[in-house]
Amino acid sequence: MAGIIERYRSRLPVTDDTPVITLNEGSTPLIPAPVLSRIIGGDRKVFVKFEGLNPTCSFKDRGMTLAVSKAMESECRGVICASTGNTSAAAAAYAARAEVPCYVVLPAGKVAAGKLAQALVHGATVLPIEGNFDQALQLVVEIAEKEGITLVNSLNPYRIEGQKTVAFEIADTLGCAPDSHFLPVGNAGNITAAWRGYRQYHEEQVIDSTPRMYGCQAAGAAPIVHGKPIENPETIATAIRIGNPASWKGAVEAIEQSEGEISAVSDSQILEAYAHLASKEGVFCEPASAASVAGLLARHREGKEICPEGGIVVCSLTGHGLKDPDRAIDGLDIPEAVPADLDALRKRMGL
Numbered sequence: 093m094a095g096i097i098e099r100y101r102s103r104l105p106v107t108d109d110t111p112v113i114t115l116n117e118g119s120t121p122l123i124p125a126p127v128l129s130r131i132i133g134g135d136r137k138v139f140v141k142f143e144g145l146n147p148t149c150s151f152k153d154r155g156m157t158l159a160v161s162k163a164m165e166s167e168c169r170g171v172i173c174a175s176t177g178n179t180s181a182a183a184a185a186y187a188a189r190a191e192v193p194c195y196v197v198l199p200a201g202k203v204a205a206g207k208l209a210q211a212l213v214h215g216a217t218v219l220p221i222e223g224n225f226d227q228a229l230q231l232v233v234e235i236a237e238k239e240g241i242t243l244v245n246s247l248n249p250y251r252i253e254g255q256k257t258v259a260f261e262i263a264d265t266l267g268c269a270p271d272s273h274f275l276p277v278g279n280a281g282n283i284t285a286a287w288r289g290y291r292q293y294h295e296e297q298v299i300d301s302t303p304r305m306y307g308c309q310a311a312g313a314a315p316i317v318h319g320k321p322i323e324n325p326e327t328i329a330t331a332i333r334i335g336n337p338a339s340w341k342g343a344v345e346a347i348e349q350s351e352g353e354i355s356a357v358s359d360s361q362i363l364e365a366y367a368h369l370a371s372k373e374g375v376f377c378e379p380a381s382a383a384s385v386a387g388l389l390a391r392h393r394e395g396k397e398i399c400p401e402g403g404i405v406v407c408s409l410t411g412h413g414l415k416d417p418d419r420a421i422d423g424l425d426i427p428e429a430v431p432a433d434l435d436a437l438r439k440r441m442g443l
C-alpha cells in the first residue's frame with residue numbers, strides 16, 4: 093500500500109513539486125479487541141488502531157513523512173528533534189531515506205532501548221542531555237532557528253497534518269466515525285491531529301458525526317489534567333513523560349469541541365492495560381500506548397459514559413511493544429534451560 097501522502101494527497105499540503113519521502117507508512121490495522129468489548133459490555137465494540145505496525149513502529153511516521161518531504165521541498169541542511177524516543181527513530185529513518193543529516197536530542201537514560209537503537213542504526217547524531225524532554229525541546233527549537241536546520245518536532249505544522257491521516261483511515265475502515273476515541277497524551281500533537289482529521293472529514297461530509305476524544309495522561313506527567321506544567325514529570329511510560337506539552341491548546345480544543353475528557357491514569361493502571369493487551373488480545377504495544385486502554389478501563393470502572401450501547405470505541409496503540417524490551421521482561425522470570433530430552437520437556441510442561 094502507498095504511504096499517506098499518495099493516499100490522501102488532496103487533503104494534505106503538498107503539490108506536484110513536493111518530493112515524497114516515504115516508507116509506505118500508514119494503513120495500520122484496526123483490530124477488534126473482543127475481550128475488552130466484553131468487559132465494557134452493552135454490545136459496544138472496542139477496536140485498537142495498532143500504530144506500532146508503521147515502518148519505524150510508531151505513529152510518528154505519519155507526521156515524519158510529510159515533515160521531511162516538505163523539508164526537502166525547501167532548502168534543507170538537515171533535520172533536528174527533541175524526543176522521548178519515537179520521534180527520533182522516525183526522524184532518523186526518514187532523514188536516512190532523504191539522505192540528509194539528522195540530529196536527535198534525548199533525555200539521557202530515559203529512552204527505551206529499541207528506540208535508541210533505531211536512531212543509531214539509521215545514522216542519526218544522537219545527543220543525550222542531562223535533562224528531560226521539555227528541556228531538550230527548548231534547546232532544539234533554538235538551535236534549529238539559529239543554524240537553519242529543520243525542526244521536525246510537532247511544532248512543525250506538517251507533523252500534525254500528516255498525523256491527522258489516522259482519523260481518515262479509521263473512518264475509511266469503519267465506514268463511519270467511531271463514537272469515542274481514546275489516545276495517550278504526551279506532547280499532545282497526536283490528539284490534536286486526530287481531532288483535526290475527524291473535523292476535516294466531517295466538514296467534507298465523508299462522515300456525519302465526530303467521536304468524543306478522550307485523552308489519557310500518565311498520573312506523574314499530567315499537566316493538562318492539573319492545568320499547569322509539571323516540572324519533573326515521572327512515569328514508566330517514557331513516551332509520554334512530558335511536563336509542558338507543545339500542543340496543549342490543541343488537546344484542550346479537541347476535548348472541549350468533541351465533548352470528551354482528559355484524565356490521568358496511574359503507572360499500575362497502564363501496566364495492567366499493557367499486560368491485558370498482550371496476554372488477552374494478542375497485541376503487544378509499548379507502555380505509553382496502553383494508557384489509552386487504561387483510560388477506557390478506568391472510565392468503565394468509574395461507571396462513566398463511554399459511548400451509547402452498540403457503539404464503537406477506538407483506542408490508539410501508538411507504538412510497538414518491542415520498542416521497550418526491558419519493560420516487557422522486567423518482573424518476568426526467564427525460564428531456565430532444560431536438558432534436550434523428551435522426558436525433561438514433558439516434566440517442565442507439567443504433562
Ligand SMILES: *Cc1c(COP(=O)(O)O)cnc(C)c1O
Nearest residue numbers: 178278279280281282331410411
Ligand atoms: C509520541 C508518543 C506518544 C505521545 O504522542 P503526543 O503526540 O506527544 O501526545 C504516545 N505514545 C507513543 C508510543 C509515542 O511515541
